[in-house]
Amino acid sequence: MYQYDQYDQQMVDARVAEFRDQARRRLEGKLTEDQFKPLRLMNGLYLQLHAYMLRVAIPYGTLNSRQMIALGDIADKYDRGYGHFTTRQNLQYNWIKLEDAADILADLSKVEMHAIQTSGNCIRNISSDHFAGAAADELVDPRPYAELLRQWSSFHPEFTYLPRKFKICVIAAEKDRAAMRLHDIGIQIVEQDGEIGARFFVGGGMGRTPMIAPMVRDFVPLDQLITYAEACLRVYNRYGRRDNKYKARIKILVHELGAEEYTRQVEEEFAHLLDQGVEPPRAELERIKTYFADPAFEDGPKNVDRSDPDFAVWVDRNTHRHKHDSYVSAVISLKPVGGIPGDATGEQMRLMAKLAKQYSFDEIRIMHTQNVVLPHVKIADLHALWSELHAAGLGAPNMDTIEDMIACPGLDYCSLANARSIPLAQRISERFDASGKTAELGELKLKISGCINACGHHHAGHIGILGVDRKGVENYQLSLGGSEAEDVSLAKITGPGFTEDGVIEAVDTVTDVYLAQREGEERFLDTYRRIGMEPFKEALYG
Amino acid sequence: MANTDLGTSPDDVQFRFREDEMADHGAVTVDAVLEQSNASAVRIEPGDDARLLLPFLDRLALVEVNFPSFADGRGYSVARILREAGYEGELRAVGDVLIDQLSHMRRCGFDSFAPDKRLDEEDAKRAFATWDDVYQRSVDGRTTIPELRHE
Amino acid sequence: MKILTGNDLKTGAVVWWDGSNWSLYVDRAADVGDQGEEIMAREEALRRVNVPYIVEAESSEDGVRPAHIKDRIRALGPTVRQDLTLKPQDPEAIDWVI
Numbered sequence: 001m002y003q004y005d006q007y008d009q010q011m012v013d014a015r016v017a018e019f020r021d022q023a024r025r026r027l028e029g030k031l032t033e034d035q036f037k038p039l040r041l042m043n044g045l046y047l048q049l050h051a052y053m054l055r056v057a058i059p060y061g062t063l064n065s066r067q068m069i070a071l072g073d074i075a076d077k078y079d080r081g082y083g084h085f086t087t088r089q090n091l092q093y094n095w096i097k098l099e100d101a102a103d104i105l106a107d108l109s110k111v112e113m114h115a116i117q118t119s120g121n122c123i124r125n126i127s128s129d130h131f132a133g134a135a136a137d138e139l140v141d142p143r144p145y146a147e148l149l150r151q152w153s154s155f156h157p158e159f160t161y162l163p164r165k166f167k168i169c170v171i172a173a174e175k176d177r178a179a180m181r182l183h184d185i186g187i188q189i190v191e192q193d194g195e196i197g198a199r200f201f202v203g204g205g206m207g208r209t210p211m212i213a214p215m216v217r218d219f220v221p222l223d224q225l226i227t228y229a230e231a232c233l234r235v236y237n238r239y240g241r242r243d244n245k246y247k248a249r250i251k252i253l254v255h256e257l258g259a260e261e262y263t264r265q266v267e268e269e270f271a272h273l274l275d276q277g278v279e280p281p282r283a284e285l286e287r288i289k290t291y292f293a294d295p296a297f298e299d300g301p302k303n304v305d306r307s308d309p310d311f312a313v314w315v316d317r318n319t320h321r322h323k324h325d326s327y328v329s330a331v332i333s334l335k336p337v338g339g340i341p342g343d344a345t346g347e348q349m350r351l352m353a354k355l356a357k358q359y360s361f362d363e364i365r366i367m368h369t370q371n372v373v374l375p376h377v378k379i380a381d382l383h384a385l386w387s388e389l390h391a392a393g394l395g396a397p398n399m400d401t402i403e404d405m406i407a408c409p410g411l412d413y414c415s416l417a418n419a420r421s422i423p424l425a426q427r428i429s430e431r432f433d434a435s436g437k438t439a440e441l442g443e444l445k446l447k448i449s450g451c452i453n454a455c456g457h458h459h460a461g462h463i464g465i466l467g468v469d470r471k472g473v474e475n476y477q478l479s480l481g482g483s484e485a486e487d488v489s490l491a492k493i494t495g496p497g498f499t500e501d502g503v504i505e506a507v508d509t510v511t512d513v514y515l516a517q518r519e520g521e522e523r524f525l526d527t528y529r530r531i532g533m534e535p536f537k538e539a540l541y542g
Numbered sequence: 543m544a545n546t547d548l549g550t551s552p553d554d555v556q557f558r559f560r561e562d563e564m565a566d567h568g569a570v571t572v573d574a575v576l577e578q579s580n581a582s583a584v585r586i587e588p589g590d591d592a593r594l595l596l597p598f599l600d601r602l603a604l605v606e607v608n609f610p611s612f613a614d615g616r617g618y619s620v621a622r623i624l625r626e627a628g629y630e631g632e633l634r635a636v637g638d639v640l641i642d643q644l645s646h647m648r649r650c651g652f653d654s655f656a657p658d659k660r661l662d663e664e665d666a667k668r669a670f671a672t673w674d675d676v677y678q679r680s681v682d683g684r685t686t687i688p689e690l691r692h693e
Numbered sequence: 694m695k696i697l698t699g700n701d702l703k704t705g706a707v708v709w710w711d712g713s714n715w716s717l718y719v720d721r722a723a724d725v726g727d728q729g730e731e732i733m734a735r736e737e738a739l740r741r742v743n744v745p746y747i748v749e750a751e752s753s754e755d756g757v758r759p760a761h762i763k764d765r766i767r768a769l770g771p772t773v774r775q776d777l778t779l780k781p782q783d784p785e786a787i788d789w790v791i
Contacts, residue, residue, distance in 0.1 A: 005691070007675055007687040007690065007691070008687075010674060010675065011673070011675070011677070011687075014672060014673060014674065018642075018672055021665075021668065022642060025641075025665065026702075027702070027703065027740070029740055030662065030665070033737075033743060033744060035612070035640060035642075038613060039642050047700055047705060047743065047744060048705075049707075049763070049766065049767055050705075050706075050707055050767065050770060050771070051700070051704070051705035051706060051707075052700075052705035080777055095705075095777075096705065097703060097704045097705060098702065098703055098704070098705060099703045099704070121613070121615075151677045151687070151688070152677060152678055154677055155646075155673065155676070155677065155678075156677075156678055157618065157645075157646040157647075157649035157650050157676075157678065157680055158615075158618045158619055158622055158646075158650055158680070159615070159618075160615060160618075160646055161612070161613055161614065161615025161618070161643075162615055234619055237615060237616060237618070237619050238616060238619050242588075242614060242616075272626070276626055276679070277679050278678070278679045279679075280679075280686065280688035280689075281688055281689060281692050283691075283692045284688040284691060284692060287691060287692070340773055340774075411762065411763060411766055412766065412771040412772055412773050412774075413771055415763075417763075420772065420773075422771075422773045423772065423773060426773065472760070472761055472762065473762075474762065
């Protein structure tokens with residue numbers, strides 16, 4: 001994986017010093033909260049419901065064991081012993097003190113990590129496929145392109161006060177495991193006539209106005225990638241709406257102009273920028289690529305011993321096909337039954353670090369579904385790995401099942417939330433685990449958001465739940481039919497909302513409709529798409 | 543509105559990275575530049591299209607870019623667009639210009655600064671010097687980190 | 694009653710105005726009547742509190758209870774981690790929130 005050189009280290013260190021100075025000026029009263037807020041946000045520091053929250057960037061979801069250990073140690077030293085992995089492959093600490101924040105950033109910089117641009121109206125952490133560099137079905141490893149974009153977008157002088165936040169995702173497979181088209185810019189690395197290039201989708205997003213990004217360019221040559229991104233951003237910075245926070249995302253600009261007109265403006269700007277020398281030298285991409293070379297894979301057994309049924313279930317659910325047939329990618333579920341989705345203790349982080357070192361060439365990935373991946377595990381080592389995970393309560397065999405739901409922190413932690421998300425997630429996983437229905441339902445993506453900002457991706461859930469505030473009481477809307485994958489679609493609301501108990505019943509009800517109606521190997525989503533909303537509505541409200 | 547009393551006065555300029563004489567012409571609006579031919583100083587507001595000025599760059603000695611709020615980043619694109627088009631006159635950031643925006647403004651081509659409220663000199667000096675090296679090519683002519691790596 | 698809350702500038706901790714100081718405990722919150730804006734402006738300028746705001750609440754023999762669930766969660770802590778709340782030993786504390 002990528003390693004900093006002196007320049008990367010110097011940039012991060014300069015940022016730590018800058019933030020230390022900003023925090024000092026805030027505490028001395030030289031900066032008002034209004035002036036300080038965007039500065040602290042650009043260093044990942046929020047003021048949340050109970051305390052400051054620090055969001056640490058995990059660029060394209062990749063980290064090594066030393067970094068994971070540092071994350072665990074920070075949880076113990078500065079926080080309350082745990083952290084929360086997010087839907088953008090980052091980590092959040094919930095109980096941070098402003099006076100400690102610069103010290104934490106300094107600790108992070110020692111392991112080549114930072115919290116740069118994890119919030120604020122700037123280009124955020126670049127996300128990617130969690131199986132990048134390992135998946136059997138990828139064209140190339142998308143991470144070198146993501147790293148190139150990371151450096152370009154860090155401290156970008158022109159794009160630090162955009163109309164609104166800006167999220168970029170890079171993938172390189174037909175299968176979309178990163179919700180690529182629900183980003184402000186989604187980039188798919190593709191091959192055309194034997195050349196590798198980038199396909200650009202612009203103007204996707206969730207939030208209160210969910211939109212699927214239209215394609216604006218089917219092929220950008222690799223030596224123009226940064227220039228094209230710069231053109232996309234400049235048109236947005238100049239013309240994105242600034243009169244209304246809720247209409248300020250690029251999706252609204254693209255929607256209001258129309259994809260065609262937006263594309264025309266980007267192409268015009270692109271033609272201009274091509275003469276400005278903004279593209280880094282091509283040798284830089286090649287330099288970055290050397291860091292992502294395959295580890296030294298060895299041939300070994302290609303099948304597992306399935307005599308332990310618990311292990312066999314976990315293998316079936318939680319491993320993913322690797323490009324080397326003696327390896328798999330193994331998913332460590334952070335969704336134990338009744339647990340808090342995405343939370344991990346400092347101790348668990350250190351354990352996962354140890355296992356990564358032992359079994360996965362020192363590599364770890366964070367999934368947007370708030371789980372952890374060991375990308376390169378020898379099939380011969382799988383049982384040993386599983387035994388350790390199982391013993392530590394990290395062996396839940398539930399990837400992509402209803403128990404593997406995404407849930408935002410909700411009203412338990414978030415000052416924007418209208419309702420709690422976590423208790424719903426806990427109760428649903430307990431209920432489906434107890435009834436044994438989880439396995440029968442197969443792939444079923446449940447996504448829960450505690451407010452309209454949709455951090456829990458409810459628009460993209462096969463089943464989505466949105467928490468709202470109804471006269472001071474938590475209320476939940478149910479929606480069906482969303483997908484964040486290559487068959488991307490936006491979920492539709494079933495009808496009137498439910499109480500907390502009511503929505504849990506409702507989830508059970510819609511899964512019963514599916515089980516009664518499904519044909520062959522259909523997933524919940526497939527059945528919904530075939531039979532439509534009516535049968536579900538009938539069962540819910542009939 | 544009178545065309546001559548829109549802009550800042552030379553006294554408002556706190557930082558200036560130019561050797562030439564400071565223009566003392568009052569700045570006019572972008573519309574005024576388009577309509578009349580003799581103005582040599584213009585003031586750009588966030589909603590203005592800076593590219594409309596490109597035919598007139600030769601006779602402009604001062605361009606003021608107004609930041610009514612530091613959080614409105616359109617002025618950064620304005621600055622780069624003018625410099626990319628070859629504008630060499632004074633490019634002045636005016637309005638809600640604060641310490642922590644100085645380094646980026648400088649990178650986008652601003653070479654003079656007239657903040658609404660005078661800034662702490664020491665803090666500003668540190669802010670201008672925040673980045674020893676930079677990742678992106680911009681109009682400040684700095685050699686970028688990717689370039690330094692492959693020299 | 695009207696009470697004041699905010700976060701401690703340095704630590705971020707949720708605090709409530711008790712009439713002369715900022716307390717971690719909502720039960721100590723003082724009724725500020727129509728003085729809220731004035732106290733907030735003063736205390737914010739002194740940097741003794743960050744982002745303060747006024748909250749409607751009810752006072753009874755059981756203590757002070759903010760009208761909105763969000764402020765009750767702020768007053769106690771996350772309902773899903775009772776061990777991290779101000780009342781880790783009191784099983785009824787979560788019911789007070791909801």
